[in-house]
Amino acid sequence: MRTHKLTLQALWQLLRPQLNTHLYSVDVELRAELDSLESLSDTESISQMVDTLTSERFHQPILNFVKLLKEEDPNAEF
C-alpha cells in the first residue's frame, strides 16, 4: 500500500510542471492563488488550499488537463 501511494505521489511530482503550465494558460488567478498558499504552512492556509483544490473552479481545469494528457499519450492514460 505504501509503495502504491508513494508511486502515485512521485508520478504527480513529475506532472506538476505540466499542470502549472496548463493552469497558467487557463486561469492565471487560480495559479497565483495556489502559488501564494503553497509557500505558507500554517493550519489556516492549509485548509484554504484544501478548499481551493476541492472547489469547482479547480475541478474543471484539472479534468481538462487529464483529458488532454490521455489524448496525447496512452501511457499517461494508463
Added chain:
Amino acid sequence: MVSKMLYFTRARRDGLWELHLYAFRRMLPFFFRYDYVNCARWGTVYLAEMANVPPDILLEFQQGNFVVKHANRRFNQVSPDQSTEWLNATGKKSGGLVGFTKVASSLNRWTLSYNFRTLIASHTKQMFHVTMDDDDDIYTHTECTKGRRMKDDGDEARMATSLKQHGVFQNKVDTLYNMINKDLVTVSIQESLLGAQCLEKNSLISLLKNVSIWLQIMTSMSISKLPYTRIKL
C-alpha cells in the same frame, strides 16, 4: 486502479460510507475483467443489498458505524471481520489459550466471557487512570511522525528521479510501452488494458439491475411464503 484502492482504504480508515460504496462500485468492472469470479458475483450482490438497506441501518452506516476501532485515534478504523481476526490472534498467542487448555468447554467459556473480561479490564484501567485512549492528535499516527515523513519524502524523491530517468511523461509515444525495457504492446493488449473498466461496464450494469430487482421482490414478499430457491449468478 491504484487511486480506487486508496479511496477504498481511506473510506474504511475514516468511516466514510458513501466513499466506501463509490470505491467498491468503481472496482467491480475490474473483478469481471480479470476473472475474479467470486468477487465479481458476490460484490454485485453486496452492492445491490446495500442499495436496499433499511433507513435506520443506513443512518448508522452513514455515521461511520460500518467499521470499528480499538483506540480513540484518527485513521485507524478497520472492517469488523478484520478486527475479529485480531481477536482470534489474541487467543492464539501466549496469554490467551495457547498452552492453557484444549478442552472444548473451557475454550467456549474463554471465548464467551472475553467481552466481560475486557470490560472489567477497561474499568480497572480507568480507575487507576491508565487508559488506551490518547488525545485526538494527528501526530500520534505512525505515518505522521517526523521520522516516517522524512523517510516517505526521501523514498518519493528517489522514485520520482527514477521515473524521470526512464522518461515517464516525457517520451510521447502512441503505444503503451514497458518503461524498463521499452517493449511495445500489441493493439489488442493496449485496448484490453486501457478499456478494462468500460469493457465490462455493460455486463455489470445488467447484472446489478437483475440482482436489485430480485432483492426488491424478496423484501416485498414475506419470507415464510417463499419456497427455497437457489439464485445462480
